Amino acid sequence: MQLDQLDLDLLNLLLEEPRAGMREYARVLGVARGTVQARLNRLEREGYIEGYRAMLRRDQIGLGLTVFVGVKIAGHANEMATGFEQAVVGLPEVVACHMISGDTDYLLEVVVPDLDCYRRFLIGKLLELAVVHEVRSNIAIETLKAGGSLPLDHLETR
Numbered sequence: 643m644q645l646d647q648l649d650l651d652l653l654n655l656l657l658e659e660p661r662a663g664m665r666e667y668a669r670v671l672g673v674a675r676g677t678v679q680a681r682l683n684r685l686e687r688e689g690y691i692e693g694y695r696a697m698l699r700r701d702q703i704g705l706g707l708t709v710f711v712g713v714k715i716a717g718h719a720n721e722m723a724t725g726f727e728q729a730v731v732g733l734p735e736v737v738a739c740h741m742i743s744g745d746t747d748y749l750l751e752v753v754v755p756d757l758d759c760y761r762r763f764l765i766g767k768l769l770e771l772a773v774v775h776e777v778r779s780n781i782a783i784e785t786l787k788a789g790g791s792l793p794l795d796h797l798e799t800r
Contacts, residue, residue: 645690648673650794652681653690657791660694697789705753708785709760711768712746714776723747726773735763746778757781 645653648671655667668675685691700706715726723741730739730750738751754760760779768774 645797648677649681649685649690650797652678653685654791654794656691657794700753704755707754707756707760708782709752709754710780710782711750711752711764712778712780713748713750713768713774714746715748715773716775717773722773726771729771733763733767735767746776 651671652667655662655670659666662670664675664678667678671678682691700708713726715722726748727739727741730736730748735752735754736750737753740749741747742749752760752763754763764777764779768777
């Protein structure tokens with residue numbers, strides 16, 4: 643289904659002001675609250691909205707180290723990749739996993755309290771996966787932007 647301008651405006655509002663509420667969304671969009679609720683329900687049902695979450699300050703909750711890990715797996719058979727993907731998705735330290743092209747097969751974003759915890763994760767979990775052939779760790783020194791809004795201006799409206 644194609645999105646119309648009201649859908650796009652609502653999605654942008656959700657990204658910019660996620661806690662504003664139905665009344666405020668309706669006021670800004672110039673429509674009834676029931677219209678906003680119906681649109682949200684449809685956008686959720688059709689899979690445009692994946693879910694809602696709070697973004698926490700990692701350093702404030704004791705997760706001060708972010709490591710981007712390039713992983714090369716041994717071979718590229720589907721069952722090997724699938725096994726790796728299932729294992730990695732189950733690791734709580736991995737907050738994002740992307741299959742990528744280039745020198746490595748996957749890029750993981752790993753969040754842990756400190757370097758010692760990362761060492762334990764690397765040796766005790768990631769390198770324990772038999773399919774892992776090579777790992778390259780890149781430690782984030784400072785995060786300038788994370789979890790930003792999505793650029794929606796490329797979407798066509800009907």
